[in-house]
Amino acid sequence: MPPRSPYDDLVHPRTRKKPVPQVEAEHDLVVEDPSSGFVGAVVRCEKDVVHLEDRFGRVKGYPLGPGFWVDGRPVVLVRPKHSAPSGPMRSASGSVYVNNARARVARAGRIYVEGKHDAELVEKVWGHDLRIEGVVVEPLHGVDDLPAIVREFRPTRGRRLGVLVDHLVAGSKESRIAEQITGEHALVVGHPYVDIWQAVKPSVVGIRAWPVVPKGRPWKEGVCKALGWEDDTGYVWAQRILARVSSFTDLEPALLGRVEELIDFVTTD
Numbered sequence: 001m002p003p004r005s006p007y008d009d010l011v012h013p014r015t016r017k018k019p020v021p022q023v024e025a026e027h028d029l030v031v032e033d034p035s036s037g038f039v040g041a042v043v044r045c046e047k048d049v050v051h052l053e054d055r056f057g058r059v060k061g062y063p064l065g066p067g068f069w070v071d072g073r074p075v076v077l078v079r080p081k082h083s084a085p086s087g088p089m090r091s092a093s094g095s096v097y098v099n100n101a102r103a104r105v106a107r108a109g110r111i112y113v114e115g116k117h118d119a120e121l122v123e124k125v126w127g128h129d130l131r132i133e134g135v136v137v138e139p140l141h142g143v144d145d146l147p148a149i150v151r152e153f154r155p156t157r158g159r160r161l162g163v164l165v166d167h168l169v170a171g172s173k174e175s176r177i178a179e180q181i182t183g184e185h186a187l188v189v190g191h192p193y194v195d196i197w198q199a200v201k202p203s204v205v206g207i208r209a210w211p212v213v214p215k216g217r218p219w220k221e222g223v224c225k226a227l228g229w230e231d232d233t234g235y236v237w238a239q240r241i242l243a244r245v246s247s248f249t250d251l252e253p254a255l256l257g258r259v260e261e262l263i264d265f266v267t268t269d
Helices: 116-133 143-153 173-181 219-227 233-244 253-266
Strands: 022-024 030-033 038-045 049-053 059-063 065-070 073-078 110-113 136-139 161-165 186-190
Touching: 030 049, 038 059, 059 065, 110 116, 110 143, 110 253, 116 136, 116 233, 116 253, 143 161, 143 173, 161 173, 161 253, 173 186, 186 253, 219 233
Parallel strands: 022 073, 110 136, 110 161, 161 186
Antiparallel strands: 030 038, 030 065, 038 049, 049 059, 065 073
């Protein structure tokens, strides 16, 4: 055997392995897991896990790191780097965020919304504003209960009552109740959507439009079936809809205006 030469370890430049690039797991980035063939868009990125959703609405979590493809090339997925804000911080509603502010003692005034999901959405987007202003939001279990609530609440100066109603259209039972109650110290407003789910922009939950559900069929259940979602509406609301709402930009303008109107109304002394 000939003696070993220092040239024995020379490698052709084309055979050298290039480093795998790092790619930040930004929202909506399309990623492929080649080991399983699963392809999906980034919907959430946690400390060590990235969640991908495919075109059928299936969501899978994977550890961040190597083993992914983007645009047909291997990459190493890493957490997104969020740059420091150059201006004042904004709350989810778009208002200026007040740092280290203690929640104000609750006002006598109240805002009622039609249902638990409505209350959770208002809290997620306007929660900071409500605590700064000392406004409490409570769920209303049905518009039919509203006259009794108003009689017991007895709105007056410094004790104003605001109410947000789903699908408030002219000539309906809800509109007649609203007309009876609205006055100097009570205000009932409504949005045009059948349910608060519709006030979330379809693109936020990965669909082109909210399905049309035939009359006489429960709307939420009809939506879940049409989209192939789980039949647990509580899970769908919490995981597929509310979890993807991060700010007012994810909501329809018709809802934004009504909530802002109610907050202004109950905080005017």
